[in-house]
Amino acid sequence: MEKIARQGLLYDFYGALLTEHQRQVYEDVVLYDLSLSEIAEEQGISRQGVHDLVKRCDRILEDYEEKLHLMEKFGNTKRLAREIQSLAGEFSRTGDRNLLRRIEEISGEIIDLEAH
Amino acid sequence: MEKIARQGLLYDFYGALLTEHQRQVYEDVVLYDLSLSEIAEEQGISRQGVHDLVKRCDRILEDYEEKLHLMEKFGNTKRLAREIQSLAGEFSRTGDRNLLRRIEEISGEIIDLEAH
Numbered sequence: 001m002e003k004i005a006r007q008g009l010l011y012d013f014y015g016a017l018l019t020e021h022q023r024q025v026y027e028d029v030v031l032y033d034l035s036l037s038e039i040a041e042e043q044g045i046s047r048q049g050v051h052d053l054v055k056r057c058d059r060i061l062e063d064y065e066e067k068l069h070l071m072e073k074f075g076n077t078k079r080l081a082r083e084i085q086s087l088a089g090e091f092s093r094t095g096d097r098n099l100l101r102r103i104e105e106i107s108g109e110i111i112d113l114e115a116h
Numbered sequence: 117m118e119k120i121a122r123q124g125l126l127y128d129f130y131g132a133l134l135t136e137h138q139r140q141v142y143e144d145v146v147l148y149d150l151s152l153s154e155i156a157e158e159q160g161i162s163r164q165g166v167h168d169l170v171k172r173c174d175r176i177l178e179d180y181e182e183k184l185h186l187m188e189k190f191g192n193t194k195r196l197a198r199e200i201q202s203l204a205g206e207f208s209r210t211g212d213r214n215l216l217r218r219i220e221e222i223s224g225e226i227i228d229l230e231a232h
Contacts, residue, residue: 012230016183067132070186077193081226084200088220103219104204110197110226114128
């Protein structure tokens with residue numbers, strides 16, 4: 001995954017655990033793609049300060065994911081849902097009953113997924 | 117949801133963010149259903165101490181859920197997966213094509229679910 005995409009996802013999952021200030025700066029970088037200089041000026045801190053703050057936020061968010069793996073789990077769920085969608089489409093075309101059984105199995109996998 | 121079931125779920129999702137000591141005591145209460153006295157003896161702290169620790173863990177875990185809502189989101193995903201499973205079963209019996217379309221729609225809903 002591209003770095004900026006991963007940062008965006010991590011922020012979606014765990015951003016609420018950052019401070020208000022961290023969130024502002026991290027959003028400017030990750031969601032609004034502002035330059036370090038622009039953010040530095042806006043926030044009244046140095047470019048290096050912005051850079052360090054972003055690094056620190058990366059670390060904090062990665063630490064949460066390392067402990068909780070919730071982004072990974074959600075990714076697995078979506079992969080399974082994509083599989084169901086494609087099997088349903090294939091079944092519409094072919095009428096192969098095995099595909100229907102696969103759909104029931106995969107939805108069962110989602111239901112049985114544990115958080116830990 | 118019953119209190120003990122909610123505690124178990126919260127622990128599944130966010131337990132990794134508690135300290136080792138908090139985890140031990142919380143597991144004794146929530147997963148192994150030991151009495152406060154048993155845990156107090158085992159841990160060498162007072163019954164009141166165990167009680168306070170469990171309350172504090174409840175608060176910490178609820179705070180994470182309040183901020184992140186990941187348990188709630190996972191619950192929604194599972195509900196949708198259960199719906200898919202039941203629609204697939206119903207389709208097997210009735211052959212109603214609308215059910216198949218519903219399955220594609222619902223898997224799409226899971227795919228589009230956002231973390232925030």
